[in-house]
Amino acid sequence: MITLNINGSNREVDAPEDMPLLWALRENLGLSGTKYGCGVAQCGACTVHINGEAVRSCVTTLSRAAGQKIVTIEGLDDDISRRIQDAWVAADVPQCGYCQSGQIMSAHVLLRENPNPTDKDIDDGMAGNICRCGTYQRIRKAIHMAAKK
Amino acid sequence: MHDIHSLTRRGFLKAGSLAGGGLLLSFYLPLPAKGRGLKTPSPTLFTPNAFISISPDNSIKILCNHSEMGQGAYTALTQIVADEMDADWSMISVEPAPANAALYACPAFGMQLTGGSASTNSEYDRLRRVGASARSMLITAAAREWQIDAALLHTENGSVFGPAGKKATYGELVEKSAGILPPKPEGLKLKDPKDFKFIGKSLNRIEVQSKINGSAIFGLDVMIPGMLVAVIERPPVFGSKVKSFNPAKTKSVPGVKHVVQIERGIAVVATGYWAAKKGREVLEIDWDLGPLLNSETLRTDYLELAGTPGKIAAKEGDVTNTSGAATTIEAIYELPFLNHAQMEPLNCTADVKPDSCDIYIGTQGQTIDQMTAAKILGMNPDKVKIHTQLLGGAFGRRAIFDGHITAEAVQTSKAIGEPVKVMWSREDDLKGGYYRPVSLHKLTASIDKNNNPYSWHHRIVCQSFIIGTALESMVVKDGVDTIAVEGASELPYAFPNVQVEWHRGMNLVPTLWMRSVGHSYNAYVKECFIDELATAAGKDPYQFRRGLMDNHTRLRNVLDVAASISGWGKALPAGRARGIAVHESFKSFIAQVAEVSVSNDGKLTVHKVWVAIDCGPVINPGNVRAQMEGSVIFGLTSALYGNISFKEGKVEQSNYYDYKMLRINEAPEVEVKIIDSTASMGGVGEPGVPCVAPTVANAVFVLTKKRLRQLPFPANVRS
Ligand code: FES
Ligand code: FES
Numbered sequence: 001m002i003t004l005n006i007n008g009s010n011r012e013v014d015a016p017e018d019m020p021l022l023w024a025l026r027e028n029l030g031l032s033g034t035k036y037g038c039g040v041a042q043c044g045a046c047t048v049h050i051n052g053e054a055v056r057s058c059v060t061t062l063s064r065a066a067g068q069k070i071v072t073i074e075g076l077d078d079d080i081s082r083r084i085q086d087a088w089v090a091a092d093v094p095q096c097g098y099c100q101s102g103q104i105m106s107a108h109v110l111l112r113e114n115p116n117p118t119d120k121d122i123d124d125g126m127a128g129n130i131c132r133c134g135t136y137q138r139i140r141k142a143i144h145m146a147a148k149k
Numbered sequence: 150m151h152d153i154h155s156l157t158r159r160g161f162l163k164a165g166s167l168a169g170g171g172l173l174l175s176f177y178l179p180l181p182a183k184g185r186g187l188k189t190p191s192p193t194l195f196t197p198n199a200f201i202s203i204s205p206d207n208s209i210k211i212l213c214n215h216s217e218m219g220q221g222a223y224t225a226l227t228q229i230v231a232d233e234m235d236a237d238w239s240m241i242s243v244e245p246a247p248a249n250a251a252l253y254a255c256p257a258f259g260m261q262l263t264g265g266s267a268s269t270n271s272e273y274d275r276l277r278r279v280g281a282s283a284r285s286m287l288i289t290a291a292a293r294e295w296q297i298d299a300a301l302l303h304t305e306n307g308s309v310f311g312p313a314g315k316k317a318t319y320g321e322l323v324e325k326s327a328g329i330l331p332p333k334p335e336g337l338k339l340k341d342p343k344d345f346k347f348i349g350k351s352l353n354r355i356e357v358q359s360k361i362n363g364s365a366i367f368g369l370d371v372m373i374p375g376m377l378v379a380v381i382e383r384p385p386v387f388g389s390k391v392k393s394f395n396p397a398k399t400k401s402v403p404g405v406k407h408v409v410q411i412e413r414g415i416a417v418v419a420t421g422y423w424a425a426k427k428g429r430e431v432l433e434i435d436w437d438l439g440p441l442l443n444s445e446t447l448r449t450d451y452l453e454l455a456g457t458p459g460k461i462a463a464k465e466g467d468v469t470n471t472s473g474a475a476t477t478i479e480a481i482y483e484l485p486f487l488n489h490a491q492m493e494p495l496n497c498t499a500d501v502k503p504d505s506c507d508i509y510i511g512t513q514g515q516t517i518d519q520m521t522a523a524k525i526l527g528m529n530p531d532k533v534k535i536h537t538q539l540l541g542g543a544f545g546r547r548a549i550f551d552g553h554i555t556a557e558a559v560q561t562s563k564a565i566g567e568p569v570k571v572m573w574s575r576e577d578d579l580k581g582g583y584y585r586p587v588s589l590h591k592l593t594a595s596i597d598k599n600n601n602p603y604s605w606h607h608r609i610v611c612q613s614f615i616i617g618t619a620l621e622s623m624v625v626k627d628g629v630d631t632i633a634v635e636g637a638s639e640l641p642y643a644f645p646n647v648q649v650e651w652h653r654g655m656n657l658v659p660t661l662w663m664r665s666v667g668h669s670y671n672a673y674v675k676e677c678f679i680d681e682l683a684t685a686a687g688k689d690p691y692q693f694r695r696g697l698m699d700n701h702t703r704l705r706n707v708l709d710v711a712a713s714i715s716g717w718g719k720a721l722p723a724g725r726a727r728g729i730a731v732h733e734s735f736k737s738f739i740a741q742v743a744e745v746s747v748s749n750d751g752k753l754t755v756h757k758v759w760v761a762i763d764c765g766p767v768i769n770p771g772n773v774r775a776q777m778e779g780s781v782i783f784g785l786t787s788a789l790y791g792n793i794s795f796k797e798g799k800v801e802q803s804n805y806y807d808y809k810m811l812r813i814n815e816a817p818e819v820e821v822k823i824i825d826s827t828a829s830m831g832g833v834g835e836p837g838v839p840c841v842a843p844t845v846a847n848a849v850f851v852l853t854k855k856r857l858r859q860l861p862f863p864a865n866v867r868s
Contacts, residue, residue, distance in 0.1 A: 016403070019423045027378070027421045032370035033363020035541070036422075037492050038575045042805035045492060073363035088361045092353045092771055095779055096219030097360030098367060098492040098541030123814035130805060132492045132542050133219045134782025136816035138775070 002062050006031070007075025017063040022046045024062055025072060033073035033101045037130070044129030047102040048072050054109040056128075073101040080111050080146075087145035095133035103129050107143050116147050195323040197283035198331065199252045200230060200276070207307060207320030209236055212246040214253035214261060215268040216513050217356065218491075218540035218547070219779075220834040221772035222268040224355045226276055228347040228768055229269075233280025233340060234287075236319070237307030238347060243355055245537035248515035248530075260516035264548045264662070266735035266832020269768055273830060281339050282331045290326040291317050342766075351771030356539070368511035368538040369572065371498045376568045377406055379561050380425045380577070382432055383414040386798035387582055388657040389438045391415065398431040408432070411560040413553065418565055422572055441798030442656055448483070451589040451610045451654055455481070459608055459650035462629045463638040466646035468606040473645075474595035475603075478685050480678060482592065484670040484860045486793035487585035488808060489663050493541020494578040499558035500568035505532045507568075508555060511540035513548035521552025522559045544783075545662040546583060550618040579808055580800040584793055585663035586612040586633075586654070590674045594644075600686040602697060604646035607637050607674065613653055614660040632662070636671035636734060636839060641704055642679060642697035658795075664783060665838040668734040672839030673846075673860065676730035680847045681856060690847060691717055691729050703738045703763050704731060707824060710761035711740035714822050725756070728848025730840040737764040737831030738824075741781075741840040743817070745848040751865030755785060755817040755845055760837060762823055765830035770823055777821045777837040784841025786811040792861050 001012045004024065013024045020039075025031040025048070037045030039058045046058040049071040057065075076085070084107050094100045103126070110117060110125035117125065122143050131139070195203040202210040211230055215222040223243045231241055246253045246261075253261050257271035284304055291309040292299035294317070302311045308318045317325075342348070359365035384390070394415050396408035404424025409416050415434060419425035471477070498509040499522070506526055512518050515535045523530040540547060547554070558571040573581065588611035595603045613630040615621055624631050629651050631638070638649045663669065683693035691712050698705040708731045712718075717727060724746045731740040742759045760777045767773055790809035794801045802808040846857040853867050 015421075016423070023421055023423045026370075027372075030372065031363075032366065032372075035367075035492075036369065036494070038805050040575075040804050040806065043492070043810075076362075085361045089353060089357050092351075092357060092775065094219075094354060094357060094360035095221070095775060096217075096492065096540060096542045097356075097365050100360050101363045104361060127812045127814045130492070130810045130812060132490055132783075132810060134779035134811070134816070135775070136782060136811075136813040137778050137819055139813060 002066050004062070004065060004070060005068065006070045007072060013062065015062060018061050020058050021048070021060045021062060021065040021070070022057040025057060031072050031074055035098055035101055037099065042130070043099070044102040044106060045099050047105040047129065049105060049109065052109070052112070054106050073105060076104070076108065080108055083146040084108060084111065084142070087142040090145060091138045091142040093135050093138040093142050095135055099129060099131045099133075103131065103139055107139070107146070111143065111147060117143060193323070195326045197286045197326075198279055200246070200279045201234070201283050203319050203323055205320045205323045207237065207240050207318050209241045209319070211241060211243045213243050214246040215255065215272070216245065216263040216511070216537055216540055216543070218263065218511070218513065218543035220268070220776065221354060221769060222263065224352060225269045225768040225772060226272055227355055228350070228352060229273060229276040230280040232345050232347040233277045234284040235304040235306065238352070240307060241355070248519040248533070248535035250516045254516070261514070262516065262548060263513045264545065266737070266834040266836060270736065270765075270830040270832055277339050278334070278337055281337050285332045285337065286326060286329045287319055287322050289329050290322045293329075294322070294325045348768055349770070351769055354772070365539055367493050367541045368498070368509060369493055369496045369541065371509040371538060371570060373498065373500060373509070373568050376498065376570055377418050377420060377565070378422050378425050379416045379418040379569050379571045380422070380429050380574065381411070381414045381416050381557055381571060382429055382434060383577065383581065385436060386438050386441060387659065388440065389436045392435040392437045394435065395433040398433065399428040402428040402431065404428075407565045409561065409564040411557060411564065413557055416557070416561040416564070416571070418561065418569060426574065438798065440657065442658065442795045443797065444794040447587065447656060447795070448589070451587075452481070454610045454652040454654065455589055455591040455608055459610070459652040460628045461648065462631070462634040462651050463640070463647060463649040465644070466604070468604045468646045468648040470646065471595065471604070473597045473603050475598040476685050477593060477595040478681055479593045480681065480856070480858055482590040482674045482677065482858045484588050484673060485791065486587045486658065486660070487663055487787060487791045488579050488793050489542075489544040489546035490579065490808060490810065491540075491542025491544055491546055494575055495546070495554050495573040495581070496571060497554045497558035498568065498570040499555070499562040501526060501559060501562040504528070505534070506559065507534045507536060508558070509536045509538060510555060511538040511543070511547060512555070513540070513543050513545070517550065517552045518555040521555050525556060525559050526563065544664040545666070549583060549661065550620075575804050579802055579804065582659040583661040584658060585669060586614065586660040588670045592674065592678050594678060594682050596682065596686050600688065602642065602644045602682070605640060605642070605644040606648045608650045608652070609634055609637060609671070610652040610654050611670070612656065612658070612660045614662070616653070632667050634671065635667035636732065637667070637675055640675065641701045641733065642694065643699065665734060665835040668732065668835070668839040669787070672730070672732040672734070673843050676732065676840065676843035677846050677856065677858070680728075680843070680850065689718070694729070694731060701733070703828060704733050707731065707738045707740040707761040707763050710822055710824060711742050711759055714761065714820065715742035715744070715759040717742060724852070726848045726851035728844045728846065728851065730843040730847060732836075732839045734836040734839055735832035736829060737762060737833060737836040739836050739840055741844040743844040743848045745845060745852070747849060747852045747866055751867035753789070753845070753849060753862065753866045757818045757820065758841065758844065760819060760821045762821065762833070762837070763826050763828070764823070764833050764836070765826050765828045767823060773823055773833050774821045776833045778819045780835070780837025781819045781841050782811050782816055784838045785817070785845065788842035788845055788860060788862055790861050
């Protein structure tokens with residue numbers, strides 16, 4: 001058994017230590033908001049926060065995640081999150097929506113570290129998240145909106 | 150996907166019956182189950198037809214017969230119904246309709262299929278009637294209840310109003326609506342478009358909340374009780390077969406439950422994805438490989454074919470008569486295989502029981518999936534229940550004739566006797582075939598001594614993914630796959646002599662439609678080569694095109710608009726240049742202008758793309774913009790990076806590191822101008838794609854004087 005601290009509570013997971021956190025979240029704990037897109041840290045769909053940092057859960061083993069403070073899209077609950085999610089709705093960002101949990105998790109860290117990012121800052125901070133539907137222009141706009149409030 | 154709107158009704162029926170074992174067509178207004186003598190719906194709901202269900206609490210559920218894959222079908226189609234029924238938008242939710250072709254076939258295809266950029270334009274008339282009919286029935290219910298002439302009643306925002314302040318919400322009328330029949334089609338009154346409240350408005354995507362808080366459920370998120378997870382080891386080379394396999398090592402991996410052979414390979418079934426993947430890594434299979442494809446030999450074969458006459462797809466005048474040609478240019482264009490690379494890898498969950506089957510899948514083709522499962526299981530199709538999930542992108546990859554995604558899950562569940570989710574890894578998806586076909590084009594064109602167009606000769610070599618399927622009889626004409634040549638065979642430029650030919654390329658790689666299909670390559674070739682001819686004629690590429698388009702006024706208009714909003718002809722900062730392209734597809738008309746720069750070492754930057762679109766009447770302008778923005782990224786991704794290649798029979802690419810996607814730091818600004826139009830309605834999911842690559846290539850030429858005749862572009866566009 002591995003103990004994971006997820007969205008503020010401790011959860012027990014019966015899984016091998018080398019298994020990526022992504023699968024524990026999705027399959028053992030039913031937190032399916034964190035997505036699988038590539039499995040090799042290329043697309044950002046699986047982004048979660050560990051101790052406030054954006055990390056790719058598809059390449060983060062359970063042994064590394066154990067004991068850390070993990071936040072998933074389901075656990076977002078602060079002022080920055082609300083501003084981001086409101087802006088995402090106002091700009092009608094999602095298309096298929098599959099990448100958007102990851103986009104929002106990355107945008108959260110970006111805005112916490114840089115409350116008023118430029119386009120360039122946004123490009124740098126968000127380049128790890130692929131959106132095949134091509135919602136980038138609206139992501140930029142929504143991050144600016146979330147920042148301004 | 151291709152639009153088959155124009156094909157004959159007989160053709161539809163034939164396709165329908167081939168694909169669906171005898172489908173009824175529901176162009177009109179299907180009754181709910183009750184009206185058809187089937188299961189009686191709960192008396193606490195009012196279901197005026199198969200698309201609408203109203204609850205006493207005023208909530209309205211729309212059963213949407215088109216899949217939501219990001220293109221906005223749930224929202225646009227609901228806007229149509231809600232407008233005509235005067236519903237309260239805040240009380241509406243959407244659910245996927247079950248698989249039932251008799252009730253829910255797409256009018257454009259005769260089966261339940263989402264594609265061809267056809268959802269909105271093919272359903273517009275029907276769904277207006279669906280909404281209007283419900284509204285009329287609710288008025289009838291109120292009139293009966295109040296004993297007032299229905300003509301004195303009106304509806305607004307989810308309620309019926311009568312004289313003297315009488316009011317009943319739709320929810321209050323649920324119980325009073327029992328026994329009321331739909332009005333006769335002739336008597337149905339539709340709104341005057343000037344009274345539309347939702348149609349034409351940029352309403353937010355109806356499922357947007359679920360897509361920002363992680364609660365949206367895609368196929369890959371499905372969990373059903375007792376479900377196991379499987380990955381499949383598929384042939385390493387297309388066409389190869391399992392000779393033998395040894396499951397011993399795999400079975401010793403903790404969590405692995407079964408190793409079973411299915412039609413397409415070996416399924417490793419485990420308690421979860423990780424265990425299944427680990428198990429597959431140590432699986433020993435001896436494959437009978439068969440012929441091994443190499444991209445280089447394929448190219449040689451196609452080049453050779455291009456040197457010989459093909460089947461005629463379009464002909465006017467005589468291209469062999471060169472007497473009037475003063476200047477002739479020639480070129481070979483080449484475009485690669487492409488993978489759809491939708492963000493959510495393919496998957497399907499199947500639960501096969503002794504006399505029924507449940508399938509959970511994000512699919513574009515419910516009818517095909519249902520038929521596929523029914524055939525494998527020897528069941529009646531109505532025993533196969535399709536639970537359509539949200540699609541994490543699709544772009545055509547989830548609309549497949551052979552139903553292989555479903556078939557794998559059904560075969561695996563059947564073999565192990567338990568529910569199972571078959572998951573494709575990104576690598577499985579990328580290497581799994583069903584690609585946009587590779588194509589090679591030989592072009593010759595000439596101008597006369599006055600620099601006017603004289604002849605246009607385009608020879609296309611590519612595979613057909615239609616021949617051998619249920620659509621063959623509708624799509625193949627005089628031996629030519631009209632989808633393979635779409636976008637080339639209907640040249641919008643006036644040349645006295647035109648000939649377009651097609652050669653069917655043959656190999657074992659399974660191919661498929663991908664967003665904008667034949668247009669994705671033919672528009673590139675057509676729009677780049679016409680630019681080459683403009684250069685040969687010493688004319689401005691915009692004006693040269695414009696002068697040849699007298700018979701294509703909607704297309705010419707978008708060209709003018711794109712030129713105007715982009716400031717065509719005005720001075721640019723040093724090192725910048727514009728390119729232009731124009732193309733009709735899926736009944737929509739689009740022109741684009743790109744502004745680009747190229748660094749000294751040949752690195753291309755696309756700064757901005759302007760899009761002018763005439764898609765006729767617009768349901769949701771915000772979504773049209775979103776589709777254009779996304780299409781620019783999609784088209785640019787193909788132009789800069791898209792390439793699936795083969796070596797010794799194996800696909801050389803594996804994942805997003807070598808099959809790259811455009812990222813936000815490379816994404817140009819996109820400005821969209823939607824033309825106000827009351828002309829026929831076109832699609833928006835695909836037609837934004839074809840112009841992107843040629844627009845950019847033509848801009849690059851201005852800076853480098855190099856034509857980019859091969860996609861993807863080289864990393865150094867000056868090389
Ligand atoms: S799934 Fe983790 S980065 Fe793609
Ligand atoms: S919204 Fe579809 S991948 Fe981003």
